Amino acid sequence: MKLLIKSGRVINPSTGLDEIKDILLIDGLVAKIEDEILDEADKIIDAMDFWVTPGLIDLHVHLREPGFEHKETIETGSRSAAKGGFTTICCMPNTNPAIDCKDVVDFVKSRAREKAIVNVLPIGSITKGLKGEELANIDEMVKIGICAISDDGRTVQNSDSMRQGMKIAKDLNIPVFSHCEDETLLCGGVMNSGAVSKELGMDGILSEVENVIIARDIVLTKGTGAKLHICHISTSLGVDLLRFGKSIGANVTGEVCPHHFTLTDKDVSSLDTNMKMNPPLRGQDDVEAIKMGLKDGTIDVIATDHAPHHKDEKSLSFSNAPFGIVGLETAIPLGITELVKEGWLTPMELIEKFTINPAKILDIDKGDIGVGKIADITIINPSVEYKIDVKGFASKSKNSPFHNRLVNGRVEYTIVNGEVVYDRIKDNK
Numbered sequence: 001m002k003l004l005i006k007s008g009r010v011i012n013p014s015t016g017l018d019e020i021k022d023i024l025l026i027d028g029l030v031a032k033i034e035d036e037i038l039d040e041a042d043k044i045i046d047a048m049d050f051w052v053t054p055g056l057i058d059l060h061v062h063l064r065e066p067g068f069e070h071k072e073t074i075e076t077g078s079r080s081a082a083k084g085g086f087t088t089i090c091c092m093p094n095t096n097p098a099i100d101c102k103d104v105v106d107f108v109k110s111r112a113r114e115k116a117i118v119n120v121l122p123i124g125s126i127t128k129g130l131k132g133e134e135l136a137n138i139d140e141m142v143k144i145g146i147c148a149i150s151d152d153g154r155t156v157q158n159s160d161s162m163r164q165g166m167k168i169a170k171d172l173n174i175p176v177f178s179h180c181e182d183e184t185l186l187c188g189g190v191m192n193s194g195a196v197s198k199e200l201g202m203d204g205i206l207s208e209v210e211n212v213i214i215a216r217d218i219v220l221t222k223g224t225g226a227k228l229h230i231c232h233i234s235t236s237l238g239v240d241l242l243r244f245g246k247s248i249g250a251n252v253t254g255e256v257c258p259h260h261f262t263l264t265d266k267d268v269s270s271l272d273t274n275m276k277m278n279p280p281l282r283g284q285d286d287v288e289a290i291k292m293g294l295k296d297g298t299i300d301v302i303a304t305d306h307a308p309h310h311k312d313e314k315s316l317s318f319s320n321a322p323f324g325i326v327g328l329e330t331a332i333p334l335g336i337t338e339l340v341k342e343g344w345l346t347p348m349e350l351i352e353k354f355t356i357n358p359a360k361i362l363d364i365d366k367g368d369i370g371v372g373k374i375a376d377i378t379i380i381n382p383s384v385e386y387k388i389d390v391k392g393f394a395s396k397s398k399n400s401p402f403h404n405r406l407v408n409g410r411v412e413y414t415i416v417n418g419e420v421v422y423d424r425i426k427d428n429k
């Protein structure tokens, strides 16, 4: 099978390439990257005026299977990923049963093999059942292929348990993805603590809830040497702590989510439950700090924290509805609109945070378009303007705060192993 991509602007952060090129894919691999390729091909994609980037990698996705198939399945989540331009997604273990042992890892992997149209890398839990008590059998899960460990959705509250988990991760050479939330400070909050929560009479979530654990885990990784990745940073001090951690040589990286650089707690005033997620939308200062952190390289990765919930669950009151929003299909338009168009990041810097940086954290040979490499490629129209419409989402869930938002940038094609798994025009007929 030969696929020829013509005249696209190839943006490949790992080599710094940013030029108009043709790319020939043969049998799932990149065969040529040249100014002009005249070879015959089974299919030709005209990528004129489009960006051609390494396939996007999302370190933080909730696929909900097993256990919560009414929200999402591995199949529908993978279709949502493909539509969002993602060729590799890491799925969090807060399923039912949790991904905390060999059998559940096996189940997710075999489901992904049968049903997923993108690469799915399971994340194993740190503790059994994400209970924060007994450690999971991390060793046996690593042997059959988890890419990281995390208790996402929860924090391992006991510092010694977290430290033991980190030591094992260090020995097994896998990263620890940390959801940062000190439960003793939480007090049942449902949105950011501040002027808006006061006005609305809602219980607030202090920034300290997050910052205390970010600081703790940086301290723990400094001691253990484990590869620590801080999930969904939402606070200004969180960005500073990450910057400090890096400055003292701690083995730490961090991610932010598009909603945390796009919205603030003012957007919660409508009490739309699609504005409810964890960590919560914060203040304008936090948003600015996140953008600065993205610009100066403190923040390595943009991840979606795609967290689908059924419409009946999101129809509850703001206080009772579950935390979380879908994100796979809005990440690229929000990145382009909020960061590139607003002058915060160059296209290269944006794409780096979706490709080579997450690949480095996972230590996988992806996120880089090079001759001989696996042909995972995303093709993006960066300038088209349109309104996001959740009705068109491939995800089973539609819980997005971005319905009707005017954005620029749209994924045109997603290619996995040299095969087109998403073609905007064909798949939206």
Ligand SMILES: NC(=O)N[C@@H](CC(=O)O)C(=O)O
Residues within 6 Å of the ligand: 062, 094, 152, 153, 154, 179, 276, 277, 278, 279, 305, 307, 308, 323, 324, 325
């Ligand atoms: N982010 C969320 O608001 N929710 C996530 C859990 C998590 O990522 O912490 C979920 O699983 O629904």
Ligand SMILES: [Zn+2]
Residues within 6 Å of the ligand: 152, 153, 154, 179, 180, 231, 232, 278, 279
């Ligand atoms: Zn989380």
Ligand SMILES: [Zn+2]
Residues within 6 Å of the ligand: 060, 062, 092, 152, 153, 305, 307
């Ligand atoms: Zn999450």
